[in-house]
Amino acid sequence: MLLSVACAPRGDPPPSEPQAPAAEAQGVRWSMPLAEPGATLEVAAESASADAAFLSWRLDRASVALSRDGRTAARLEAASAEYDLAAGVVALAGPVTGRWGETILSAQSLRLDLAQTAWAAEGEVRVVTGAVAAVAKRASGRLDGAGALSLEEATVRLGEGAGGTR
Secondary structure, X not given: OEEEEEEEEOOOOOOOOOOOOOEEEEXXXXXXXXXXXXXXXXXXXXXXXXXXXXXXXXXXXXXXXXXXXXEEEEEEEEEEEEEEOOOOEEEEEEEEEEEEOOEEEEEEXXXXXXXXXXXXXXXXXXXXXXOEEEEEEEEEEEOOOOOOOEEEOOEEEEOOOOOOOO
């Protein structure tokens, strides 16, 4: 895993003050290989703060990109995120918008579980792929794109994704 970050330690706060982050940074970027051969995940943020062990990060204006063989396969952007490096989980908070291959996705929150190679979105999840448009309360799938996209409590419209009629 490659971590590129410039941190400024804040020291131990006096006991009367609330616990502050151990470090704050501007322009944070992680790049790591995934279990899928040739796949890489990159997490970036305009600014971030970390715990003392640098294992838990709060990110502002975050983006996540999945690349396969050097080509971007997915890119998501969010107002904020929490990245737990030990658990391998990136939790994006909304709105979350972006593309996953040919699929356009927006949600209130989206969780990437790198260990399980899966993602799950909640809130008003909007998905447009090909000629299909859907709005669901929850959606989930695999990071590698294998298997079906799962939608819960969804309204699906055919012919709208490509500008067709209902």
